[in-house]
Amino acid sequence: MMNARDLKPVIQVENFSKSFGSVKAVDNISFQVIPGECFGLLGPNGAGKSTTIKMLITLLPPDAGTAIVNGFSITSQGAHVRESIGYVPQSLSVDGVLTGYENLMFFGKLYGWSEKQLKDRVPLVLELMDLKEAAHRQVAHYSGGMVRRLEIGQAILHQPAVVFLDEPTVGLDPVARHALWKHIQELRRHHLVTLFLTTHYMDEAQELCSHIAIMNHGKIVVNGTLQELRKIAKLPKASMNDLFVRFVGPIDSEKGDLNNVSKIRRIARRLS
Numbered sequence: 590m591m592n593a594r595d596l597k598p599v600i601q602v603e604n605f606s607k608s609f610g611s612v613k614a615v616d617n618i619s620f621q622v623i624p625g626e627c628f629g630l631l632g633p634n635g636a637g638k639s640t641t642i643k644m645l646i647t648l649l650p651p652d653a654g655t656a657i658v659n660g661f662s663i664t665s666q667g668a669h670v671r672e673s674i675g676y677v678p679q680s681l682s683v684d685g686v687l688t689g690y691e692n693l694m695f696f697g698k699l700y701g702w703s704e705k706q707l708k709d710r711v712p713l714v715l716e717l718m719d720l721k722e723a724a725h726r727q728v729a730h731y732s733g734g735m736v737r738r739l740e741i742g743q744a745i746l747h748q749p750a751v752v753f754l755d756e757p758t759v760g761l762d763p764v765a766r767h768a769l770w771k772h773i774q775e776l777r778r779h780h781l782v783t784l785f786l787t788t789h790y791m792d793e794a795q796e797l798c799s800h801i802a803i804m805n806h807g808k809i810v811v812n813g814t815l816q817e818l819r820k821i822a823k824l825p826k827a828s829m830n831d832l833f834v835r836f837v838g839p840i841d842s843e844k845g846d847l848n849n850v851s852k853i854r855r856i857a858r859r860l861s
C-alpha cells in the first residue's frame with residue numbers, strides 16, 4: 590500500500606524567512622503538507638504563524654526561501670497560487686450590512702464568476718455551511734459561529750485545493766467552537782480539501798489535525814503526527830497540551846504583545 594507520505598506535497602516550504610525590522614518573525618523554516626491532510630501550525634502569540642500563512646498566500650513576499658503551493662511557485666506564479674487557495678483571515682472578512690447570500694455573490698463576482706454560475710454554486714455552499722435558513726438575513730445579526738461559517742464558505746466558493754484558516758475559533762464560545770470543528774472536519778473528509786490551520790488551542794489541534802508543527806520564536810521546534818510527537822517526547826500517552834508544554838514551555842494564554850491581545854478582544858467583540 591502506498592504511504593500517504595509518498596504523495597506529492599501540495600505545499601512545500603524551503604528555508605522560509607521574514608523579518609520586520611529587527612524582529613525575525615519567521616526564521617528559516619522548512620516543511621511540507623501532503624494532499625488531504627489537516628496541517629496544524631501551533632504556537633504562542635507572536636510565534637510567526639500568521640506571517641507564514643501570509644507568505645504562502647502571496648500577501649507578503651519572503652525575505653528568503655521558496656514555497657510551492659499546489660504546484661505553483663509563490664514568487665513567480667502568484668496568480669495561480671491565489672486561484673488554488675482559500676483564506677480565512679484572523680480578522681473578519683465579511684460585510685455585516687449584506688446578507689450571507691449577498692456576501693457570497695459579491696465575493697464570487699470578484700473572482701470573475703458569472704451570475705449564472707454563482708446562482709448554482711452559492712446555495713450549495715450555504716447549505717454545506719448550514720446557513721441555508723439564515724441566507725437572506727443580514728450578517729450583522731448572525732452569531733459568531735455563523736459569521737465564521739460564512740467566512741469559510743467564502744473561502745471555499747471557488748473550490749480551492751487548499752484552505753488556510755488563521756485561528757478560526759478565536760473569540761468563539763466553547764459550543765460554537767465545537768460546532769465549527771464539525772464543519773472543518775466535513776470539508777476535509779467529504780470535499781477532499783487540504784486544510785492548513787493555525788491555532789493556539791491545543792485541544793483544537795489534537796481534534797482536527799493529522800499533522801502538526803509547533804512554532805516558537807519564528808522556528809519550527811517539532812513537526813509530525815501526534816504519535817510521532819509523542820515518540821520524540823518519549824511521552825506515549827501525552828495530550829497535545831502536554832506535548833506543547835514539553836516542546837515550548839508552559840502555555841500562558843494572556844501572553845503576547847498588547848497588539849495581539851487587543852486584536853483578539855476586537856474579534857471576540859465582533860463575534861459576540
Ligand SMILES: Nc1ncnc2c1ncn2[C@@H]1O[C@H](COP(=O)(O)OP(=O)(O)O)[C@@H](O)[C@H]1O
Nearest residue numbers: 609612614632633634635636637638639640641
Ligand atoms: N506587519 C508587521 N510589522 C511589524 N511586525 C510584525 C508584523 N507582522 C508581524 N509582526 C511581528 O512578527 C512576529 C510574528 O507575528 P505573527 O506572525 O503575527 O505571529 P502569530 O500569528 O504566531 O501570533 C511578532 O513579533 C509580531 O509582532
Ligand SMILES: [Mg+2]
Nearest residue numbers: 638639640679
Ligand atoms: Mg496570528
